[in-house]
Amino acid sequence: MQHRTVEELMTRDVVRARPDTPFKELVRLLAENDVTAVPVVDDRDRPVGVVSEADLLRKSADQADPSGRVLVPNLEAWERARAEGSRAEELMSAPAVCARPEWNVVEAARLMETQHVKRLPVVDETDRLLGIVSRGDLLRIFLRRDDAIRDEITQDVLWRTMELAPSEVTVEVREGRVALAGSVEFRSLIPVIEQLCRGVDGVVSVTEHIAYRTDDARRPPTGT
Known part of the structure; x- marks a missing residue:
């Protein structure tokens, strides 16, 4: 990217x-x-x-x-x-x-x-x-075609940077508005993905509906 x-x-x-x-x-x-x-x-x-x-x-x-x-x-x-x-x-x-x-x-x-x-x-x-x-x-930069934005997010953000398979997160772009959907292993990955997508030239907004399988944001209880 x-x-x-x-x-x-x-x-x-x-x-x-x-x-x-x-x-x-x-x-x-x-x-x-x-x-x-x-x-x-x-x-x-x-x-x-x-x-x-x-x-x-x-x-x-x-x-x-x-x-x-x-x-x-x-x-x-x-x-x-x-x-x-x-x-x-x-x-x-x-x-x-x-x-x-x-x-x-x-x-x-x-x-x-x-x-x-x-x-x-x-x-x-x-x-x-x-x-x-x-x-x-x-x-x-906001005149970039939606398909160019989608390709950059799919290839550079999700695949090369985050090492996610195309089947894990799907990307739709309409008038620069990005919609993400799918499922990832860790909850902590979601805000990272969203932030990286916002940094792509031509992106107007980002919404996500990404599920997670492991909530790694929770801290284990401390001993007493």
């Missing part, structure tokens, strides 16, 4: 900006390439930050409403400095939060979650830009 890697999911043809790219050029890059953010790279093609639609919209939010009906927001000093910026290096979110191509989906998703970002520039061992991976890219 192996998770799909960032390298398999990332976009390789990446639209880039330079630190001195002006505001209007950044807006044009986003609009013409139908993207919501671009990495900002130095002269060695190493990401130094990311400029997103949110970064650019901060400038509009900082403008006074001609009608006077909407108050100018009370921005923090760093927010105001970025709102008043005119080049990528002044507007970008920095430093760039990056991923490595060999990472799996779980690693990339966890970094996005903890850093509160929607995409990650992907860099090599010298920090040069290789691609970019977005939340939408990571979600593509």
Whole structure:
């Protein structure tokens, strides 16, 4: 069992900006390439930050409403400095939060979650830009066919990892929802099987109706 890697999911043809790219050029890059953010790279093609639609919209939010009906927001000093910026290096979110191509989906998703970002520039061992991976890219694993998920669970999880015969546990997959049924020798195997199945790319949920012949979860009574 192996998770799909960032390298398999990332976009390789990446639209880039330079630190001195002006505001209007950044807006044009986003609009013409139908993207919501671009990495900002130095002269060695190493990401130094990311400029997103949110970064650019901060400038509009900082403008006074001609009608006077909407108050100018009370921005923090760093927010105001970025709102008043005119080049990528002044507007970008920095430093760039990056991923490595060999990472799996779980690693990339966890970094996005903890850093509160929607995409990650992907860099090599010298920090040069290789691609970019977005939340939408990571979600593509849930487009896997049901039969591919079933085959991976049957062959990699149940047979190779757990060493169970196909007759012991059956697998049904519908729209990524996995249903397990059958019987195993030890009760302690059931949560292990369930957890391994949840780790298969494309699995939405797992339900199990697996019986056991030996309750090895019970501890023998202690002597008095």
